[in-house]
Amino acid sequence: MSVVSQVILQADDELRYPSAGELENIKNFLQTGIQRMRIAATLAENEKKIVQEASKKLWQKRPDFIAPGGNAYGERQRALCLRDYGWYLRLITYGVLAGDKGPIEKIGLVGVREMYNSLGVPVPGMVESIRCLKNASLSLLSAEEAAEAAPYFDYIIQAMS
Secondary structure: OOHHHHHHHHHHHOOOOOOHHHHHHHHHHHHOHHHHHHHHHHHHHOHHHHHHHHHHHHHHHOHHHOOOOOOOOOHHHHHHHHHHHHHHHHHHHHHHHHOOOHHHHHHHHOOHHHHHHHHOOOHHHHHHHHHHHHHHHHOOOOHHHHHHHHHHHHHHHHHHO
């Protein structure tokens, strides 16, 4: 949900008008809308490039992942890793567009550690993969856009750590 939706629902639950502070939050949210849309568009348009760069960096840092016995060994396993990269990148764009980490939490982080543990995927490796995804993504953004987008990647990294 966006900041606007959250403010409206909270005020309605409490049977009141939005406060001055809440209205200021909405104003700030709306003022950054074009930037957030630009970030999301850049990430979406460059998904393939970002995923390729991030996976290349991860395999360089952790060649054991793609070696025999590694979690990304073989075409099928590697394809699943790349699929997850795209999924996390899309999840980041949802958070950026909403201006809130809520969609990341609700859609992507509930039970993520348990899921990866049950699949035998090393969670520290996933953390490293998100760092690679972050670096590949932020390299395509201006400094201001990167500063806006980075906390969403960091949120996933922190949740997995």
